[in-house]
Amino acid sequence: MNIVNKVTVRHLKENKRRSLVTIIGAIISVAMITAVATLGVSFLDLLIRGDIEENGEWHVQYQDANVEQLEAVAKDDNTEQLIVTSDGFAAFDSAKTENKRYLYFRNFETQGMDHFPLALTEGRLPENANEVVISETLNTNSDETYQVGDTLTAGIGERMHSLENRKLSEFDAMQFGEGDTFNEELVDVEEKTFDIVGIIEQPGWEVSWLPIVSVVGFTDTNTAAAGDTFDGYVVASKINNELFDDAKAFANEQGIPSVDFNSDLLRLYGATQNDNLRTTLFSLAGIMMGIVVIGSVALIYNAFAISVSERARHLGMLASVGATKRQKRNSVFFEGAIIGAISIPLGILAGLGGIWVTFQFVNTFLQGALNVEQELEVVVTPMMLVVAIGVSALTILISTYIPAQKASKISAIDAIRQTQDIKLTGKAVKTSKWVRKLFGLEAEIGLKNLKRNRKRYLATVFSLVISIVLFLSVTYFTNNLKTSLEMTQSELRYDIQLYGGELNEDSLAQYANLPDVTEAGLMRQAGGEAHIPQDRLPEALLEEIERGETELIDDRYRYYVSVYAMDSENFEQYAEQIGVDPADFGQETPRAILIDKVVYQDGMSGTLKETETVKVEEGESLELLGSSINEMGEEIEPEVLANVEIAALTDETPAGVSASYLGNLDLIVPMDALDEIGFIAGDTYPSITLASSDPMKTEAEILEINEAGIDISNVFQRRQQEEQLVLLMQIFTYGFITLISLISIANIFNTISTSVQLRKREFAMLRSVGMTPKGFNKMIRYESLFYGVKALAYGLPISFAAMVAMHFALGQTFDYGFIVPWGSVAFVIVVIFLIVGAAMLYSIAKIKNDNIIESLKQENA
Incomplete structure (x- = not known):
C-alpha cells in the first residue's frame, strides 16, 4: 500500500462519523439492489411452483406420437426428461347429472406421476396397466360409491365430433346440437376392467364446468400394440425463445402430427412466442433497472461528493507535499474500494435479511386471507448474486468518478483556504x-x-x-x-352457475336458501341484432373493416346484441351500483344499461386493447332486431323488436355476464323488460349465479336436488x-x-x-x-x-x-x-x-x- 492510500485509510479512521455515513449510504444502495433482485426472483419462483403444482412440470407436448417417434424425442438434445401419457374416454353411466358425461382416463408411465399434480388422499398410485386411481369427484358425481379395492369396468374409446369428424380433448366443452342432441360420440370403444388402488384429489386438468371426471391409470410403451399413439411431455434442458421454433421443426421432421406448449409456465421462465410481450418485458425490466441504478448512484454519489468536499483540505495538503493529480484521484477511488469491500457484503446480507423478514409476514397473509398453499421463499441464485455484486460495484465506481475528478483538480492554496x-x-x-x-x-x-x-x-x-x-x-x-x-x-364474481332446464323465480328461491349461499341471482339471456351506421363505429372496428377482416352490409355494421335480463332485486342493486335510478326502468319505452367497454386482442399487432363498444350517448336509442339468419342458416329480413333507449353507459358487468368481444353489444335490463322488447320465453336462456362460502359443499347439495336438465358450472x-x-x-x-x-x-x-x-x-x-x-x-x-x-x-x-x-x-x-x-x-x-x-x-x-x-x-x- 503506497503512502497516499495509507493516509486515506488513516483519514477514514479519524473521521469515523463521515466514514460511517458513507458506508451506510452504500449499504442501503446495495441492499436496495439485492432486495429488488431477490423480490423479483422469489416472486417468479412462487408463480412457477404454483403453476407446476396446478398443471404439472412440462414444457413441450408432442401429441399422437408413435413409439418410434417417442424414442426420437427422448434422444433429442433438448430433452431432459420425457413423460409418456395416453388417454381415452368412457361413458359415465352412473352420473347424477348430464353435465358430467364422461370418465376421462389419463394414463402415465411411472416417472410421469411425479411431474403431474396427483395428490393421493387414500391408497397408492397404479403400478401396472390393470390398476387405476379415481378422482374424489367420481363419488361426488356418481349414484354409485367406489372404494379402494373395488373394480371399475368401462368401455374406453375416442371422443369425436360427429358432424365435423374431429377428435375432441378433455378441454372441449359438450358439443350441443339442436334441441336435446349432442354432436359428439365415442368411437373405437374397448371394454376394460380395472382394480381401484387409490383416490386422488381433483386434478388440475379436471375443470368443474367440463363434462369429465378423471381416472388415472398406468401406461407402458414397451407393451404397446402396433398403431398405438401416445402424448410425449418433455421437460426441456434449455428454455429460451428458440424452443418454440425448434420443437415445431423437430415435430415436422419426425412426422409428429401436432405439438403444443405449456405457455403459462414457459412465460414465467421468460420464453414466449409473443414478440410484443417479450419487447414489453425487456423494456420494463430495463426501465426498472435504470430507476434502481440511478437511485443507487444518487445515494452513493451524494455521500462521496460531500466526502470530497469535507476532505478538500486534506487533499490540498497532499498536493502541497507533492501528490500528483493521479494520486489524488486514485485516493478517492481507493476510498470507494474500501467502502465497497465493506458495504457490498453487508448490503447483500441486509437486503436478503430484509426480504426474509418481509416474507414471514406476507406468508402468514397468503395462507390466512388468500388460502395460497405455496409460500414465498427467499431464492438466491448465483447469477442474481453476480448481478447484485456487479451492479453494486459499478454503481460505486460511477458514484466515485465525478468526485475523484474533482479531487484531482483541487489546488493546494484553494484547498487550504477552503474557497473552492x-x-x-x-x-x-x-x-x-x-x-x-x-x-x-x-x-x-x-x-x-x-x-x-x-x-x-x-x-x-x-x-x-x-x-x-x-x-x-x-x-x-x-x-x-x-x-x-x-x-x-x-x-367472475360468483362461484357456481346453473343453466339449462326450466330455471325460474322458484328455482332461484330454492337455491338461494341453501345453507352456504351468500348471494344468488336469476338472469335470462336473449339474442338479437343492431345494424349500426359507419359513423357510430369505434376506431377498432373501422380498422378491421379497412383491413378487410370484416365488412359492412348496406353501409351498416351488423352487431350481435346480447340482452341480459336480471331479477328485480339484483337489478336494483346493480343499477344503484353504477349510479342509475332503478325506478327509471319498466316504463312504456324499453330502457337498458349498455356495457360500453371491451378488451380485445388486435389481430395485426397481437396487442391487448381496450375500446368503446359503439359510439352512443345516454338518452339515444338503438333499434333492436331479431336474427337475420333462420334455423336453416338462410339469410332473412330481420323483424324490428323494439327501440331501446340507452339509460346509462358503464364498464361494470353484473355477475353472470361474460366478458364481451369487439362487435358485440351487451344490454342489461330488468326481467319484465323482456316482454316490452318482444322476446318470448322460448327465445331466452335462463341461468342462476350463486356465491357461496363453501362452493364445493354447495355444488354437492345442488347435485342432491338433481333438478332435471340443469347443468352446473363451478368456477370457484x-x-x-x-x-x-x-x-x-x-x-x-x-x-x-x-x-x-x-x-x-x-x-x-x-x-x-x-x-x-x-x-x-x-x-x-x-x-x-x-x-x-x-x-x-x-x-x-x-x-x-x-x-x-x-x-x-x-x-x-x-x-x-x-x-x-x-x-x-x-x-x-x-x-x-x-x-x-x-x-x-x-x-x-x-x-x-x-x-x-x-x-x-x-x-x-x-x-x-x-x-x-x-x-x-x-x-x-
Missing part, C-alpha cells in the same frame, strides 16, 4: 427582492446560504429529485402492471386462482413501492443531515452575529421550502417523462389510455416538504446546543 466550493460574488448569491418582501430577511439569508455553496445545494436537490422520480415511476409502474394483469383476467377454483394472482401482484408491487419509499426517505435524511453537519461553522457564525433561535428556525423552514420547490420543479417533469416511457413499453402488449396517478403526485408534493422539513429540523436539533466558539474553530464535523 464557496462563491462570494454578488451575482452568485444574488436573490430576488421579492424573497425578502414575501418571506422576510431570514428567508433571504437562507437562500443566500444555499447559493454560497451551490454544489452542496445541488447535491441535496438532486437527491430529492431522484427520490421523487423513484417513487412516482414505481407507483405508475405498479398501477399499470395491475391494470395489465386485470385486462388478461375475466371478471378459476376465480380463486385469478384473485390470488391479482392479490399476489399487489403484494409484490406495493412491497416494491414501500421499499423504494424507505430508500428515498433514507437518501433524503442522509444527504440533508450530512450537509447540515458540514455547515456547523456557518450556523455558528450566524448565531454569533445575533440571529435568534426563532429567526434561525424560520431560516431553516424557508430553506426546506426552497429545497422542496426546486426538487418538485425538476422531479415532476422527469417523472412524467419516465411514465410516458413505461406507457410506451406497456403499449407493445397492452393498449389503454395514459393515466397520470394524480393521487400519488399530490402525496409526493405533501410528503417531500414534510420529509425535508423533518430532516432539517432533526439535523439542526443535533447541533443547536453546540458551543459557538468550538464550532467556529472546527474545520469539519
Whole structure:
C-alpha cells in the first residue's frame, strides 16, 4: 500500500462519523439492489411452483406420437426428461347429472406421476396397466360409491365430433346440437376392467364446468400394440425463445402430427412466442433497472461528493507535499474500494435479511386471507448474486468518478483556504427582492446560504429529485402492471352457475336458501341484432373493416346484441351500483344499461386493447332486431323488436355476464323488460349465479336436488386462482413501492443531515452575529421550502417523462389510455416538504446546543 492510500485509510479512521455515513449510504444502495433482485426472483419462483403444482412440470407436448417417434424425442438434445401419457374416454353411466358425461382416463408411465399434480388422499398410485386411481369427484358425481379395492369396468374409446369428424380433448366443452342432441360420440370403444388402488384429489386438468371426471391409470410403451399413439411431455434442458421454433421443426421432421406448449409456465421462465410481450418485458425490466441504478448512484454519489468536499483540505495538503493529480484521484477511488469491500457484503446480507423478514409476514397473509398453499421463499441464485455484486460495484465506481475528478483538480492554496466550493460574488448569491418582501430577511439569508455553496445545494436537490422520480415511476409502474394483469383476467364474481332446464323465480328461491349461499341471482339471456351506421363505429372496428377482416352490409355494421335480463332485486342493486335510478326502468319505452367497454386482442399487432363498444350517448336509442339468419342458416329480413333507449353507459358487468368481444353489444335490463322488447320465453336462456362460502359443499347439495336438465358450472377454483394472482401482484408491487419509499426517505435524511453537519461553522457564525433561535428556525423552514420547490420543479417533469416511457413499453402488449396517478403526485408534493422539513429540523436539533466558539474553530464535523 503506497503512502497516499495509507493516509486515506488513516483519514477514514479519524473521521469515523463521515466514514460511517458513507458506508451506510452504500449499504442501503446495495441492499436496495439485492432486495429488488431477490423480490423479483422469489416472486417468479412462487408463480412457477404454483403453476407446476396446478398443471404439472412440462414444457413441450408432442401429441399422437408413435413409439418410434417417442424414442426420437427422448434422444433429442433438448430433452431432459420425457413423460409418456395416453388417454381415452368412457361413458359415465352412473352420473347424477348430464353435465358430467364422461370418465376421462389419463394414463402415465411411472416417472410421469411425479411431474403431474396427483395428490393421493387414500391408497397408492397404479403400478401396472390393470390398476387405476379415481378422482374424489367420481363419488361426488356418481349414484354409485367406489372404494379402494373395488373394480371399475368401462368401455374406453375416442371422443369425436360427429358432424365435423374431429377428435375432441378433455378441454372441449359438450358439443350441443339442436334441441336435446349432442354432436359428439365415442368411437373405437374397448371394454376394460380395472382394480381401484387409490383416490386422488381433483386434478388440475379436471375443470368443474367440463363434462369429465378423471381416472388415472398406468401406461407402458414397451407393451404397446402396433398403431398405438401416445402424448410425449418433455421437460426441456434449455428454455429460451428458440424452443418454440425448434420443437415445431423437430415435430415436422419426425412426422409428429401436432405439438403444443405449456405457455403459462414457459412465460414465467421468460420464453414466449409473443414478440410484443417479450419487447414489453425487456423494456420494463430495463426501465426498472435504470430507476434502481440511478437511485443507487444518487445515494452513493451524494455521500462521496460531500466526502470530497469535507476532505478538500486534506487533499490540498497532499498536493502541497507533492501528490500528483493521479494520486489524488486514485485516493478517492481507493476510498470507494474500501467502502465497497465493506458495504457490498453487508448490503447483500441486509437486503436478503430484509426480504426474509418481509416474507414471514406476507406468508402468514397468503395462507390466512388468500388460502395460497405455496409460500414465498427467499431464492438466491448465483447469477442474481453476480448481478447484485456487479451492479453494486459499478454503481460505486460511477458514484466515485465525478468526485475523484474533482479531487484531482483541487489546488493546494484553494484547498487550504477552503474557497473552492464557496462563491462570494454578488451575482452568485444574488436573490430576488421579492424573497425578502414575501418571506422576510431570514428567508433571504437562507437562500443566500444555499447559493454560497451551490454544489452542496445541488447535491441535496438532486437527491430529492431522484427520490421523487423513484417513487412516482414505481407507483405508475405498479398501477399499470395491475391494470395489465386485470385486462388478461375475466371478471367472475360468483362461484357456481346453473343453466339449462326450466330455471325460474322458484328455482332461484330454492337455491338461494341453501345453507352456504351468500348471494344468488336469476338472469335470462336473449339474442338479437343492431345494424349500426359507419359513423357510430369505434376506431377498432373501422380498422378491421379497412383491413378487410370484416365488412359492412348496406353501409351498416351488423352487431350481435346480447340482452341480459336480471331479477328485480339484483337489478336494483346493480343499477344503484353504477349510479342509475332503478325506478327509471319498466316504463312504456324499453330502457337498458349498455356495457360500453371491451378488451380485445388486435389481430395485426397481437396487442391487448381496450375500446368503446359503439359510439352512443345516454338518452339515444338503438333499434333492436331479431336474427337475420333462420334455423336453416338462410339469410332473412330481420323483424324490428323494439327501440331501446340507452339509460346509462358503464364498464361494470353484473355477475353472470361474460366478458364481451369487439362487435358485440351487451344490454342489461330488468326481467319484465323482456316482454316490452318482444322476446318470448322460448327465445331466452335462463341461468342462476350463486356465491357461496363453501362452493364445493354447495355444488354437492345442488347435485342432491338433481333438478332435471340443469347443468352446473363451478368456477370457484378459476376465480380463486385469478384473485390470488391479482392479490399476489399487489403484494409484490406495493412491497416494491414501500421499499423504494424507505430508500428515498433514507437518501433524503442522509444527504440533508450530512450537509447540515458540514455547515456547523456557518450556523455558528450566524448565531454569533445575533440571529435568534426563532429567526434561525424560520431560516431553516424557508430553506426546506426552497429545497422542496426546486426538487418538485425538476422531479415532476422527469417523472412524467419516465411514465410516458413505461406507457410506451406497456403499449407493445397492452393498449389503454395514459393515466397520470394524480393521487400519488399530490402525496409526493405533501410528503417531500414534510420529509425535508423533518430532516432539517432533526439535523439542526443535533447541533443547536453546540458551543459557538468550538464550532467556529472546527474545520469539519
